[in-house]
Each structure stands twice: as structure tokens, then as C-alpha cells.
Amino acid sequence: MNARTGIGASLLRKEDLRFVTGRGNYVADIQRPGMAIGVFVRSPHAHARLLSIDTTAAKAMPGVVGIYTGADLDADGVGGLPCAWPVTGKGNTPSKEPVHPALARGKVRHVGDPVAFVVADTMVQAKNAAEAVVVEYEPLPAVVGVLDALKPGATAVFDDIPDNVCVDWEVGDAAATDAAFAKAAHVARLSLVNNRLVGNPMEPRAAVAEHDPSRGSHTLWTTSQFPHIVKLLMGNFVLHLPQHKIRVVSPDVGGGFGVKQFHYAEEAVVTWAAKKALRPVKWVCERSEGFLSDAHGRDHVTEAELALDERGKFLGLRVRTIANMGGYLSTFGPNIPTNLYGLLLAGVYTTPAIYCEVKAVFTNTLPVDAYRGAGRPEATFVLERIVDVAASEMGIDKAEIRRRNMIPPDAYPYKTPVMMEYDSGDPGGCLDRALAAIDWTGFGKRRAESASRGKLRGIGLTTYIEACGLAPSRIATRLGARGGLFESATVRVHPTGDVTVLMGTHSHGQGHETTCSQIVSERLGIPPENIEVVFGDTDRVQFGLGTYGSRSAAVGGSALAKATDKVIVKGRKIAAHMLEASEEDVTFADGRFSVAGTDLSKTFQDVALMAHYPVDYPLEILEPGLEEQAFYDPVNFTFPCGAHIAEVEIDPETGVVSLVDYVAVDDVGTVINPMIVDGQIVGGIVQGVGQALFEDCVYDESSGQLLSGSFMDYCLPRADQFPQITVQTHVTPCTHNALGVKGCGEVGTIASPATVINAVVDALAHLGVNHVDMPASPNRVWRIINDAGFGQTAK
């Protein structure tokens, strides 16, 4: 049975029947008796003093239940939105955490900053009233780009932070790195931009809240990847509600990509308003509102230098990055461009000296936080781009330079100069397989064939490693996290032997109902259809830390494995009693407890029944019931790694880049469900190619208006732009968790931007090009080709 349903089986996804037949239950589907509809009035200015808000006329409009502003929240003592992961910068200076009011106070700091919340009987009434709210602004100059934010005399986003710097952070050894550069035979240098992105999960955010005055309790249904943390942050820091009086439910959630892992103002305002109005209140974000209210991702400007000896061995890496935090700190804002970035700069290489400085700055843009990959795609982009630049400058093959510098397989566990200790990995093995799969050495022929059609062909390679399985609390708290990052799982065995699993992680597209069932099926020997996986309800699941950072299998799955172990331990005791054997003699395999050396055995179901109908039960040594909870806190991060190779064709006349081939060989540790892993990797690659070729979140530099505020201008990747993507896995199991799993949710977005840009640069290298910023849009690529005096003639 296990071969078909256990670990390693491509079991079809249990949840898909309800999704593909339209029976999912999303927050927007939730209807409560007497429910009112809320809409937010948002700032049209990037930066302005908020002089007055007049709601008199609006309140008199038909159907209006209430109109609330920051002043109303203040009057109720509502607090600002907390930052859960600050960091400490140079000279032990903590990151600045300016107050982030749920509804703007005093000033608005980005277009879309919420200033009022209008609740009415119907959506149309709420919108009509919202238009009648009169807000008087005194527009101020806006600062948008990170370089502008640091210029002397730049507009200050916060009056008491005149230099706009949230934190000036460093990692690594500056002196050792300087020494490495002093003895270098060659130094490669590169300035690059990591473009700002909008996450755009398919389902926009939404919240429904209800207050029960008779019990003094609050229920919030929200599109969260992280319901327990919404409950904790919102209850404890924003609304000051007791934890046992709050229930947060994240039912079916249609994609997150990180965007839904933060505690948002709207959640707190809707919950607060439901009590104020004594009506259930629903808010559903519209797509264009999402562009103006979801936290954005990336947005770095970086200078990097790589020192090499005459053979191309890396001696030292120096990186200086300015990262955008936006107009306020989002929940994890400062952690992303620091810990999740600088600590990854060793990559898969033995570079002995690394020094990285990051200035995180405030601007009049939306808050920036984690987006699929979060810091690690940015680190991989810097490293894999500068390695290519060095290889080109020194005339070394791109695969060869990587091999020369790669951590040898026998060097694991490997300690990097930037704090990480990699437990396992074989990126060299991944590289060999990827080179073979794409036919690296046959590229010249393919390039010539493309040239015969007037196209410029390029090939690009990336070898990467990332840290996921967030996170060992011991390390995370040292790095600033204001909470643990362990996980919990409960295995509830029913009298029939059917099982309900309660997970602290949250599935919003990843197929956890299937993979968690496979873990249980494998370990308890029961079929997946006898297993129900529950998550996303703080009243059902005691505690959990949600899903992000490719943690669900590595941390949640490990907690689940631990809980099943506890069930087996107790089951052996029960079986020993039933079989009149000693506990030590009872073994468990394939769903059966057996007495070694005899043909005596009991099935898992027999034992479950006995646990609930304890006839002749040894009550003095055994409690009835069969339910076990486990908490698991990992000892280390997990480190997926791999090699990706892309081939592109460029039309020199129009600058259009077409991705024509893509091979990914990834070590994601033990594969629980190959089909799901394949889907995660392909989806991640597509999203990363989106960043490389299509997606760009653009603000007008002077007004701070969002120019890419809808899908008319924000270009998501589409299926017709992709070749068949070849995905292979090359497994070295994680050495420090029971399942050997590492994580597969982010590897695609981490590796593919660098891979594709390396290919684009390769295609243009003969024109003297050594870098192309993302997205490599037709206009940008045409401009480069045109400036090089090429592409003018018709083919």
C-alpha cells in the first residue's frame, strides 16, 4: 500500500475535487447573518499631511452603518501594526520601527494608505459613501527610489527619521574581505537592480469578522498563510483582545506567495469594526486595490565585487545593497533583505571571505516584505550574475568556474563565512545532470541554427543553495525574530482507526492535504482516504506558525512524523495489553502491531478501538484515547540546492526574449509526492521567469503614483511563453529531520531569475554586454542592441 500512497507516491491531490468543482470555501464565500460590507478610503497621494477627514455627508447616505477613521481607532486604544522580525545593525543599532497605524494618522505615506473604513448594508452603498468622504490633504514631495531616499536633503518619510534609514546592517568579515581583494588577480564588478514585484495571488485578500457580545468573542475569517500569528499579533498588539476570545480562520486560500503571511491593517480594522457596528463585516479586496495594499517584494539596488585568483578561484565577495522597506515596516520587512539575503551569499562556493552591507530605507511606496523566495532570489541573483561576469572576463567556461569553486561533497557539514552551516547537498551532481540534460556542449550548434533564423541564442547557468525550513527558533531568535518558528501537529485517532490530523501549517495551493496524508499513510499504514487533514482554524489547531519559507514539509512534516511516532509508542502499549505480551516485544509495521517471533498481531484499527472501548484496560498504566500532539523545532535550516540552465532566443529587431529551453535539477531532499514537487518547482520557475522577463512594479519617480497598478500594465507570465520545463530531482536527504525533506516551494523563484538573465546576457555578450536589468523587456533589450549599433538591418 505504501508504494502507492506513502512517501514517494505521486498521489493525486485530495483537495482538487473540491477546487475544480467549485466547492472550495474561500473567505469571499462566507456569508453571516446581518453581514455588512466594508470598503476602505485610500490615499491618492504618495505623501501628504492628513489635514482633516469629514464624514458628515457620507454618514448620512443610504445604508451607511458606520464610517471609521484613525481617530476612532486611537480613541479605542488600538495600537499600530507590529513588526515581528526587527534586526540589529552596525554598532548594535536596532532597526527603526516607526508606528504603523491601521488607519493613517497625521500623514499618508504611500498611495493606497488606508485613511477611513466605510461600512454599509451593501457594496454599492459602501462605495457611494466612500466617495462622499471628504479628505483634505496637503501634498508633500514623495521619495520613491532607494537611491533618492538616501540623497542629502531627501524628503523624510518619517519626521523623526531624517535620513530614511531603517537599519544599516552588515554580515561577514570586512577586514578579511579587504585582504582577499588586496591579493586578487582579478576583480569582477557589477551594479544591478533587483526589480520590485507585486505578488498577485490568484485570490485577492479578504476578511470577514464577527463579534459575539454575549461571549465577548471575536471571529475573523481571513486569507492568511499564518492564522495563529494574526491572532497573536492582532489580539495582543493591535486590538488588545484576550487570546482565548479570538478565533481566526483561514479556510481555503487561493495562493499566497508570501503576500498573505503578514498581519495587515484590514484584518484589524474589520475585526474592530464588527464590534463597533455590532454587525458581521466583510471586506473583499479588489484586484486594483490589491496592487495598492498587498506588501510588495524585492526592490534592491546592489553593487557587488568578486575577487579571484589567476585560476578563477573566488577569494572574496563584497556586496553593498540598498533595500526598499516602503512607507512602513510590514510584519517581517527588515528580516528579508538582511538575514534571508546576506546569509545566503556564499552560495555553493568555498569563497573564504564575504562582507555584505545592507541599508534598508523608507520610501513613499507600499511596504516591502517577503515574496516567494524572500531575500534568497536576490542573493542568488547577485552571486550567480557576478560569477558569470567573472567567468566572461577571465575566459573561463561558466560551468567550469562553478566547479572549481564548489564546496566538495565530502566537506559537508560546511560552515560558510556568513553564519550558515549547510548539512548536506550535492550541487556538483545536480550540475552534471543539468549539463547533460540540456546538452551543454552541443549549444554551439543550436546557436548557429538560431542565427540562421536571425535570432540571437544564449545559454545561462545557475548553481544555487538556499536556506529554508524556517526556522530553528534558537537561530531565528538570535537573528531578531520575536517568536519561535517551531511547528505543531496533532494526530487524532478515532475509535475506527480513521485519523484526523491537525496541522499548524497552512495550505494555500501546495497540496498539504495530500502530502500530510501520505506521511501518515506511510507511518501508520492506513490508506489516505481514512485521513483528514485540518489546518487554518485557531479553534481546532492549538498552535502553529503557518506556511512560508518552504517550511511545511521540513518543519510541519517533521512535527507530524513525531506525532505519529508518539501514536505508535502508545499503540504498542495497548497492543501489548491486548496480546498479553511485553511492550518491548511488540513491533509495528504496515499497520499491524505484532509480537516478535509469534503470529500474534492486532491491526491499527483493533488498537484504536481498544483505546476507546477500554474493556479490561490497565488504567493504572495507560490512559484511554489515542491522540498525540508533537511540537518540533528544527536544529538547523534545510538547504535545498541545485543547478538550473536556460536557453533563450532574442529577436534583435524587436528585443523580444523567448525562453526556448529550461532544465532544473534540484535537491529538495526526500520527495514526498513527485507530482506535487514537480508542480511547485515548475510554478516557482515560471514565477521567477516572470521577474526576469515580464514583471515590473513601477512607480512614477516624482509623484509616487503606481504606474503598474493593474494587469493592463503589470505583466504576469503566461503559459504560451514557456517551453516544456524539464524537472529532475537529485536527492541528498536532509540529515537533521526524520523525513529527510528539505523544501521545494521556493527553489524555482530562487534559481530562475539569475538563470534566465545569464542566458540573456550570454546571447548579447558579443555586443559587449555584461549585464541586463530585469525585466529584460523588449524595449530594454532593443535599446541595448540598438545602442550597440546592431539590429538595424532587416533580416
Add this chain to the structure above:
Amino acid sequence: MRTFDYVRPATLPEALSALAASPEARALGGGMSLVPALKLRLAAPSALVDLRGIPELRGIRITDDAIVIGATTTHADVAAHPAILDRLPALAALAGGIGDPQVRNCGTIGGVVANNDPSADYPAALLALGASIETSRGSHAADDFFTGMFETALAPGEIVTAIRFPIPKQAAYEKFKSPASRYALVGVFVAVTAGGVRVAVTGAASCVFRAEMIESALGERLAPESLEGLRFSTDGLNADMHADAPFRAHLIGVLARRAVSKLLATGKVN
């Protein structure tokens, strides 16, 4: 969206009187441009007068020298019509390249023409082919119809009933899709008509326009080579986050050349 009345008249006179009844009433074609505007509250009509219940506004008629397409005919119907595929394949291809299947199954030619979005495809075909726009009041020549960004010669309450395309000797359309919206970042329609070569450019400026420089070069010799070395002015061209004016100017030349190559390669002369 605000609240509004919805009417679905069965005849043109009823539609005209519904539109005349309120200055804020608007005709509704496929709703592919109007409904998004309503949702964003950029438009707030008092009533929508749905033209799709009027049988004579829909359908395709072929005469000896023209193709007449009813105003509420969808893009999908034009793209798949056998006679259009045979006599004016460039127009079928243009319609088949608009938006996505949902848009093509709802959007109508009358709606596109009345809307005159600067990035829409059909206006290039109308202008290059010298089409006429038949309306409730008479007929407009394409040359005089598209007057500016989202502006046309239509009077308030005037309904487009059909578009009449004279069948050209040869024609081809080349479109460079905007990466995000897939509207025309630039689109060039080249037609060899009884009156000579006509070339219309959409997407590049605030309104579709004829490219006289290309027309005269192709008038001398109908070959892609005739366009080599031509430099297009960036004056009046659009610039946005997807394309600056020099890139648009460059694309006009590239697409014109490609359209001519395509037109010559199809070999079909009506």
C-alpha cells in the same frame, strides 16, 4: 459599479429612443471596455442600452467587392468566418489576435470602433482598407471617423450599425503585443487597394493614423526593402512603461516590413 438601468431593445428605433431618453444612457456592445470602466467607476451611465438583442445589427454579409460586418458581430465570429478567411484573411487574423477567447467571444466590432481605444486593432484595418462606418444616421468614411484618443465622429446617441470593408487586392496586419495587456503596442495594417497602398498604424500614438511615408515608399515598389533605412519621427508617439517613443518608432518600421513580407508571401490577389 453604481446602479443603472438595463434595457435590451429588439429594434434599432427602440434603441435610439432609449438612448435619446437620457443623456447619460450608453450603448452596450460586448461590454469588454465599458463594463471594466463601470467597475472602476470611471463611467456612471444612467442606463445601458444593450444592442445585442437587435437581430439586424449582427452578422456578416459578403458582396462582390465588400465585406459588411454588423456592429454587434463578435471578434470570434469574424475570425472564424469562411468568406472572410478566404477573401480578407488579414482581417480574420486581426480579429483572432484580439485579447483572449473570452474577449473575442464577447467584444464586438461596433464597440471597438465606437470606443476608438488608441491601442485597439480594428481601427488600423478600417483606416488602411478605407472602410465605411454605417450608423443610425448615415455613413462615415474611416478617414474622417477616428478623430482622437477615444474620440470619433459619432454624435451623441448615434449607433454604429455595420462596418463596410471594400475587399483589397492584398492586405496584411502585424501587431506587436503589449507584454501585459496584449493590446497593440504598435500595429501596422498594410493594404493594396484600388486606390493604392494604404498603411495605418495603431497603438503608437493617441489615435490610429496613416503612415504616408510608408505608403509612398511602398507605392514606388511593394517590397520590404523599400522601407529599409526609413526613419520614423518620434513626434507625437506614445511613451509609457512598456515602450518609449524611439522604440515605438522603430517598431513601426519593423512591423511594416514584416507586413509587406507577409502580404507578398500569401500570394493572394483578389
